[in-house]
């Protein structure tokens with residue numbers, strides 16, 4: 001088994017109007033991880049995601065799935081789409097059935113699963129995305145955030161090995177954003193590779209195992225979130241800021257408030273926990289203890 005479930009190998013892509021959206025882009029997607037692609041508007045994130053699902057075909061270079069180059073025949077694309085599910089940035093491009101239930105059932109029915117399996121998976125996906133109560137609603141009456149959750153349910157119900165989500169939380173309120181990210185965690189723990197694009201750097205820092213920064217059709221940085229999201233030069237080129245949790249952690253370290261931690265805090269809860277543990281009083285006591293040690297021994 002190759003270590004990369006998906007790979008872009010030196011791809012170029014140009015839209016019909018001549019816009020060169022991807023430029024000699026290479027990207028290797030690690031198997032079974034939670035991956036985030038960040039970058040400013042127009043960086044090429046959506047164009048890339050559509051390559052990984054076979055919607056876009058590179059002008060030059062190759063897309064590989066599990067080490068094998070994609071061919072663009074009907075059978076190859078069908079196989080790809082069974083393995084790689086995509087949730088589009090705009091749910092209006094995804095949903096087309098009369099009712100929510102029909103929409104979420106469409107994919108699993110198309111996979112030829114027995115009816116009881118389809119029913120069970122659809123019910124589970126609706127439950128998990130908080131859309132069960134909406135199941136009989138016409139899709140066009142839903143709010144943007146509800147549509148997004150239904151689109152996610154439709155892809156989850158097919159249980160793909162890889163799920164690509166193009167800005168999954170961009171139209172969701174904080175409650176549902178948190179729920180969706182937790183759901184993606186659960187899906188990943190079940191063995192799936194989950195890849196999102198996002199502008200929400202704090203969410204990415206808290207969630208991702210591996211991050212790519214895209215700019216102008218290329219990947220300009222990649223690696224573990226604490227390394228990549230500390231790279232101010234790369235972040236500036238991508239119009240992004242450091243995650244606030246990281247900024248605060250580094251500030252606390254620089255001020256001598258806390259000792260370096262074995263694991264860098266990534267969430268609000270973790271940094272608040274550190275603040276509680278090394279509040280002002282304890283730090284002063286900590287320094288005094290240190291001084292006493294230095295003087296006496």
Ligand SMILES: Nc1ncnc2c1ncn2[C@@H]1O[C@H](COP(=O)(O)OP(=O)(O)O)[C@@H](O)[C@H]1O
Pocket residue numbers: 015016017019020021039040041042043044045046047048
């Ligand atoms: N259908 C299209 N026709 C022409 N240009 C496009 C089209 N879609 C995107 N682009 C252009 O391709 C570049 C990359 O866009 P996109 O992949 O949507 O970036 P992102 O998702 O990072 O915001 C941008 O310059 C954008 O204007």
Ligand SMILES: [Mg+2]
Pocket residue numbers: 045046047089166
């Ligand atoms: Mg986009």
